[in-house]
Amino acid sequence: MSNLLLLGNEAVAQGALDAGISGAYAYPGTPSTEIMEHVQRSPESVPRSIHSRWSANEKTALEAALGMSYAGKRALACMKHVGLNVAADIFMNAAVTGTNGGLVVAVADDPSMHSSQNEQDSRIFSAFAQTLTLEPCDVQEAYDMTIAAFALSEALEIPVVLRLTTLLSHSRSVIVRQPEREANQASLPEDATHFMLIPLYARKNWKRLIEKQETFREQSEMSAFNTLLDGPDHSVGIIATGVAYSYARDCLPGTPPAHPILKIGQYPIPEKAIRELAASCETLLVLEDGAPMVEERVKGVLPADRPVVKGRLDGTLPRCGELTPDAIACALGQPTEPMIRPQTLPVRMPRLCKGCPHVESLGFVQEAMATFPDGRVFSDIGCYALGLLPPIELEGTCVNMGSSITMAKGFRDAGLGPSVAVIGDSTFAHSGMTALLDAVFEQTSITVVILDNGTVAMTGWQSSPVAGKIDRICEGLGVDRGQIRTLVPLACNHDSNVVQLREALAYEGVSVIIAQRECVHGEGAKR
Amino acid sequence: MKKDVIVAGVGGQGVLSACRLIADAGLRQGLAVKTVETRGMAQRGGPVCAHVRLSDSVVHSAVIPVGKVDLILAIEPVEGLRYLHALRHKGHLLANVEPFDVLGESLDRDQVMDDLRLAPHCTLLSASSIAREAGSPRSTNVVMLGAAATQLPMDICHFEEALRARFKAKGDAVTASALAAFHAGFGVCGGDEPPIP
Ligand SMILES: Cc1ncc(C[n+]2csc(CCOP(=O)(O)OP(=O)(O)O)c2C)c(N)n1
Numbered sequence: 001m002s003n004l005l006l007l008g009n010e011a012v013a014q015g016a017l018d019a020g021i022s023g024a025y026a027y028p029g030t031p032s033t034e035i036m037e038h039v040q041r042s043p044e045s046v047p048r049s050i051h052s053r054w055s056a057n058e059k060t061a062l063e064a065a066l067g068m069s070y071a072g073k074r075a076l077a078c079m080k081h082v083g084l085n086v087a088a089d090i091f092m093n094a095a096v097t098g099t100n101g102g103l104v105v106a107v108a109d110d111p112s113m114h115s116s117q118n119e120q121d122s123r124i125f126s127a128f129a130q131t132l133t134l135e136p137c138d139v140q141e142a143y144d145m146t147i148a149a150f151a152l153s154e155a156l157e158i159p160v161v162l163r164l165t166t167l168l169s170h171s172r173s174v175i176v177r178q179p180e181r182e183a184n185q186a187s188l189p190e191d192a193t194h195f196m197l198i199p200l201y202a203r204k205n206w207k208r209l210i211e212k213q214e215t216f217r218e219q220s221e222m223s224a225f226n227t228l229l230d231g232p233d234h235s236v237g238i239i240a241t242g243v244a245y246s247y248a249r250d251c252l253p254g255t256p257p258a259h260p261i262l263k264i265g266q267y268p269i270p271e272k273a274i275r276e277l278a279a280s281c282e283t284l285l286v287l288e289d290g291a292p293m294v295e296e297r298v299k300g301v302l303p304a305d306r307p308v309v310k311g312r313l314d315g316t317l318p319r320c321g322e323l324t325p326d327a328i329a330c331a332l333g334q335p336t337e338p339m340i341r342p343q344t345l346p347v348r349m350p351r352l353c354k355g356c357p358h359v360e361s362l363g364f365v366q367e368a369m370a371t372f373p374d375g376r377v378f379s380d381i382g383c384y385a386l387g388l389l390p391p392i393e394l395e396g397t398c399v400n401m402g403s404s405i406t407m408a409k410g411f412r413d414a415g416l417g418p419s420v421a422v423i424g425d426s427t428f429a430h431s432g433m434t435a436l437l438d439a440v441f442e443q444t445s446i447t448v449v450i451l452d453n454g455t456v457a458m459t460g461w462q463s464s465p466v467a468g469k470i471d472r473i474c475e476g477l478g479v480d481r482g483q484i485r486t487l488v489p490l491a492c493n494h495d496s497n498v499v500q501l502r503e504a505l506a507y508e509g510v511s512v513i514i515a516q517r518e519c520v521h522g523e524g525a526k527r
Numbered sequence: 528m529k530k531d532v533i534v535a536g537v538g539g540q541g542v543l544s545a546c547r548l549i550a551d552a553g554l555r556q557g558l559a560v561k562t563v564e565t566r567g568m569a570q571r572g573g574p575v576c577a578h579v580r581l582s583d584s585v586v587h588s589a590v591i592p593v594g595k596v597d598l599i600l601a602i603e604p605v606e607g608l609r610y611l612h613a614l615r616h617k618g619h620l621l622a623n624v625e626p627f628d629v630l631g632e633s634l635d636r637d638q639v640m641d642d643l644r645l646a647p648h649c650t651l652l653s654a655s656s657i658a659r660e661a662g663s664p665r666s667t668n669v670v671m672l673g674a675a676a677t678q679l680p681m682d683i684c685h686f687e688e689a690l691r692a693r694f695k696a697k698g699d700a701v702t703a704s705a706l707a708a709f710h711a712g713f714g715v716c717g718g719d720e721p722p723i724p
């Protein structure tokens with residue numbers, strides 16, 4: 001046991017290791033990636049045979065984690081918020097089956113969308129699945145809560161969601177560790193019907209999940225993560241969750257703070273504690289990063305008129321974007337300092353690296369498509385999405401992983417064309433293969449350009465499970481051998497690449513172009 | 528005592544590394560430390576920033592509120608401007624004046640320099656050149672760290688230890704050139720001459 005300077009994500013991983021996990025399962029995605037990377041780097045992972053290879057996507061990751069839980073061992077699944085959409089089916093149903101070995105799902109939300117498509121709040125998803133959620137306020141609590149989450153999961157036989165946000169995931173501080181727990185020995189579920197979601201048993205298990213809710217609520221009222229810090233001035237009472245609690249303590253320093261602060265770290269919300277605070281306050285100010293989830297629920301448990309509930313819904317705090325200490329200080333009516341405003345502030349956008357293979361690939365796609373004003377390129381998520389920005393400014397799309405191929409198909413089904421999908425190798429592995437199967441099945445005339453840079457570059461060069469076998473996968477899915485062209489995206493090949501793409505565009509049916517050249521940081525490709 | 532620092536620069540310049548070195552030196556000094564980092568973009572050339580909070584009492588939030596920043600350490604001049612609004616009324620801006628190439632061409636350099644001087648206290652240095660002269664062209668961030676050391680409450684030995692720990696795996700030559708870059712930055716900003724190692 002030692003004290004370590006860790007990122008929030010690393011603290012989650014360390015907590016899971018110290019809680020005695022036998023496996024971690026994840027697909028990378030900012031801001032969650034460092035959880036798995038810490039497990040992979042930890043010296044104890046190898047001697048303890050802890051599973052730590054990347055999965056093809058979040059769904060396969062969570063399913064494997066549930067399989068490990070079924071075997072009686074503890075498993076951690078990690079993903080970013082939109083990853084939980086991909087894993088939604090298994091997530092909702094794992095709540096119904098419940099767990100055998102402890103199962104914790106660490107989900108990192110990205111308010112302000114630093115590197116995401118939306119700001120969805122996983123606490124709402126977790127409530128929808130009727131599981132139990134923990135939300136840490138700082139790095140130490142991220143560690144402690146991970147350990148507590150495994151204990152709760154095993155005691156209540158439920159997957160526990162650990163909800164993180166970008167800011168916490170990427171905060172760093174020293175943590176104090178707890179004694180390590182032994183991993184579980186394998187043991188099969190006592191009642192195997194829990195995992196049989198055929199109607200006969202599913203109804204029984206669904207009822208069991210509903211009945212657990214009362215226990216979850218009781219646990220929340222008793223939880224050491226839900227605490228009231230009283231303060232003298234009850235004109236305003238504060239309810240703060242996650243990192244918002246640390247901001248509130250910053251704005252209201254001192255012990256006791258000026259106003260009472262109810263910290264919420266465990267969900268469902270502690271209704272009794274909220275009613276008690278409300279009884280003595282004229283106004284409640286709800287501070288939370290993400291959706292006004294607690295704010296809405298607080299309104300639901302209080303009488304309509306008193307106290308007044310303020311937060312993100314009534315405009316006291318901004319409705320979207322990361323919550324900041326500044327917004328909280330403003331909501332509390334604290335004075336602000338005059339700001340220095342520079343005359344110039346150039347916008348600086350990230351760009352594709354010098355020598356990036358995607359620059360050439362997007363270049364030949366753009367040129368080949370230039371003669372087709374009604375044609376469209378449907379692109380996907382990865383480094384190459386930067387091609388939508390200057391200087392390339394490809395007129396494409398970026399919606400969710402894998403959608404390039406299926407959107408291209410739908411566009412073609414609508415009678416327009418040529419229709420081109422541009423997708424990275426890892427995104428293809430994640431959710432492009434079934435999309436391609438749909439197109440092959442109907443022989444839809446689309447061209448799929450797979451950018452094979454040999455790695456998951458966007459999130460830090462993780463290994464791609466399809467590296468070196470994309471052509472065989474496409475052939476196996478039914479693409480005509482003659483319509484799978486592999487080329488090298490280099491400036492010297494530009495003209496011949498344009499010609500090859502034009503040939504592919506002219507083909508009636510599914511054609512695939514594999515643009516194969518390593519990311520210039522390819523040496524960094526790992527695991 | 529508390530010091531709130533923003534380290535700002537462009538992807539690939541070593542902002543996070545400078546942030547961790549400050550944090551490490553702070554811990555060696557026995558201070559409470561919290562940081563928060565922008566992470567996750569593999570591509571080069573986007574803005575990167577880190578907050579470091581150092582205190583001899585408890586630190587609650589890792590985020591520094593606007594108006595509370597004591598020191599901005601700008602490894603790139605335009606990135607220094609980006610956080611000027613957050614500086615405390617007596618705050619200090621330490622900036623490398625050599626812009627990162629992507630914006631370099633189109634930049635009104637004189638305006639940028641004038642804007643940097645809006646900071647209540649401002650020290651400008653040619654950190655990239657200093658790094659080159661110190662024989663360590665990729666150590667602009669470490670030169671800036673040396674400059675920052677003149678403004679931070681940690682003893683020099685703690686910065687040196689942090690640097691040694693950081694570069695240990697890369698061998699003695701790399702460690703020595705990092706220490707040289709650090710002392711070059713420290714010296715330029717009026718720090719005492721380095722002790723003979
Ligand atoms: C469901 C989901 N999971 C994870 C992510 C995060 N993410 C964005 S792009 C990407 C992978 C990109 O890899 P690849 O397609 O190979 O392109 P590259 O970045 O290597 O060019 C990941 C993991 C996401 N946006 N959505």
Ligand code: SF4
Pocket residue numbers: 351352353355356357358383453457458519520521569570571
């Ligand atoms: S990290 Fe690799 S794939 Fe991403 S922009 Fe840079 S060279 Fe291209």
